[in-house]
Amino acid sequence: MKVNAYTTGFLAPSARYRVRQLIPYLENENVIVNEIYSKAGAFPPPNKIDQLKWAFDNISENTFKVMRQPEADVTWLQKVMFSKHYTFERFLKKPLIFDVDDAIFLKNNGFFAQKIADRADRMICGNDFLADYFSNFNANIDVIPTSVDVSKYDAIAKVYSSNTFYILWTGTSSGYPFVYEMEQALKIIVDKYDFVKIKIVSNAPPVFKFLEKDDFEFSYWTEEIEFSSIKNSDLGIMPLPDNDQTKGKCSYKMLCYMAGKLPVVVSAVGMNNDVLKLGEIGLGVTNNSEWVNAIEEIIQSKTMHEKFALNGYNVVLNHFDVNVVAKKIYKSFNEVI
Numbered sequence: 001m002k003v004n005a006y007t008t009g010f011l012a013p014s015a016r017y018r019v020r021q022l023i024p025y026l027e028n029e030n031v032i033v034n035e036i037y038s039k040a041g042a043f044p045p046p047n048k049i050d051q052l053k054w055a056f057d058n059i060s061e062n063t064f065k066v067m068r069q070p071e072a073d074v075t076w077l078q079k080v081m082f083s084k085h086y087t088f089e090r091f092l093k094k095p096l097i098f099d100v101d102d103a104i105f106l107k108n109n110g111f112f113a114q115k116i117a118d119r120a121d122r123m124i125c126g127n128d129f130l131a132d133y134f135s136n137f138n139a140n141i142d143v144i145p146t147s148v149d150v151s152k153y154d155a156i157a158k159v160y161s162s163n164t165f166y167i168l169w170t171g172t173s174s175g176y177p178f179v180y181e182m183e184q185a186l187k188i189i190v191d192k193y194d195f196v197k198i199k200i201v202s203n204a205p206p207v208f209k210f211l212e213k214d215d216f217e218f219s220y221w222t223e224e225i226e227f228s229s230i231k232n233s234d235l236g237i238m239p240l241p242d243n244d245q246t247k248g249k250c251s252y253k254m255l256c257y258m259a260g261k262l263p264v265v266v267s268a269v270g271m272n273n274d275v276l277k278l279g280e281i282g283l284g285v286t287n288n289s290e291w292v293n294a295i296e297e298i299i300q301s302k303t304m305h306e307k308f309a310l311n312g313y314n315v316v317l318n319h320f321d322v323n324v325v326a327k328k329i330y331k332s333f334n335e336v337i
Contacts, residue, residue: 001333003033004072006065006092008079009041014101017146017252018126019078025326031333034070038062043083058082066091074333077116079104086112094121095336098138101126101146103248105133121336124329126250127271142332145271146250147325150317153259156231165299166199166217168233168262170226171253173204178239178267183210185291190215193299201229230260234305235298238266239291251275258282258316263308265294278319281312 003026007015015037023033040057044050062081066088069075075096081088084107098120105113117123117137124144125131131141167186169179179200187210190196198216200206205218219225230236236257240246247270254275257264266272268284276284283294298305318324 001029001031001074001337002070002072003031003074003076003333004070004093005033005035005076006078006081007035007037008043009037010039012041012043014146015078017148018099018101019076021149022147022322022326022329025322026330029326029330031330033076034072036065038065038081042080055082059087062088069093073337076333077120080112080116084108084112086115089116090119096120097122097124097332097336099124100130100134101250103130103133103245106245106248122332124332127248127274129244129247129270140335142328142335144325144328144332145320146252146255147322148252148255148259148316148320150259150313150321152227153231153256153261156227158231158261163195165193165196165235166233167196167235167237167295168199168201168229168257169237169239170201170221170229170256172221173202173206176202176206178241179206180209181241182237182239182288182291183208185288185295187211187215188292189295189299192296196299199229199233201226226256227260230256230262233260233262235295236260236262236264237295238264238272240267240269240272242267242269242286246270254282255316255320258312259320261309261313263298263305264312265291265298275315278315279311280307281315282308 005019007019009015026033038058038061040054044054075092078099098116114137117134120138122140123134123138124142125134126146128143131143135141186198200216200218201221203221238254249270251271254264254266254272258281264282266284268286285291285294
């Protein structure tokens with residue numbers, strides 16, 4: 001089976017996790033995936049001056065690509081080709097599978113997402129919230145989570161620190177407002193337990209109001225640093241507000257922590273709740289008081305820590321590993337041929 005996969009770009013995290021890392025595992029199912037994307041990417045740069053050039057480059061590249069679509073059995077579209085607009089998707093060869101892993105329908109009144117969903121022969125949604133929304137526009141939907149390559153975490157040796165308990169947050173700086181909302185809870189913890197330290201891995205340093213310089217460590221993100229930071233921390237946190245945007249998220253940060261055998265404390269929002277129900281893997285919280293109590297429980301109980309760590313790893317291995325997800329994607333492809 002040959003598949004043309006149109007993704008949001010080489011640097012887009014969702015393209016890497018929803019499509020690219022699955023390609024070698026889909027080959028095991030005799031599926032050859034040809035990834036196609038605009039070098040400009042599907043999303044504009046933040047600088048308005050650069051956005052005009054981005055738009056020109058995106059349109060030029062995608063015009064050429066849709067005019068010269070390679071022969072394939074299936075077209076696999078990951079999100080959108082030109083941010084927030086229904087453009088080149090109308091020219092993609094069928095059968096077309098539309099893959100969505102966040103609430104893109106909250107932009108531009110959802111028109112572009114609805115049009116793509118209506119044209120698609122089948123959809124793959126990263127969670128039930130997304131599937132519920134898109135069921136209004138497409139009757140053929142598979143709920144398939146974002147995959148985690150557990151083997152990459154297994155390959156990194158864990159170096160235990162007998163002196164420090166690390167609480168880890170990883171993500172882009174756009175997620176800092178969520179961390180700032182529960183920063184006071186973290187400050188209470190580090191003040192009470194002098195062996196606890198916060199570890200931040202991101203593309204830019206945080207600007208904390210309450211945590212002092214000695215309370216946390218910061219590392220610039222690279223894939224290697226993210227893997228090693230997860231494997232060499234003691235607890236992973238994922239704070240989120242409760243809204244439609246976050247309900248569309250697919251708990252990827254949480255799953256990565258679990259793949260590295262970290263217990264998790266997460267906001268009890270959206271798919272986070274679904275993952276928590278799969279086993280005793282961590283604790284869900286809704287406010288700063290609960291953040292403090294949950295983190296303290298895990299710090300104080302080695303038994304709980306070890307149980308959550310092992311259970312979380314097994315949940316990811318059995319439900320979210322690339323081998324498991326690739327088989328589900330393959331089945332979805334077969335449904336449209």
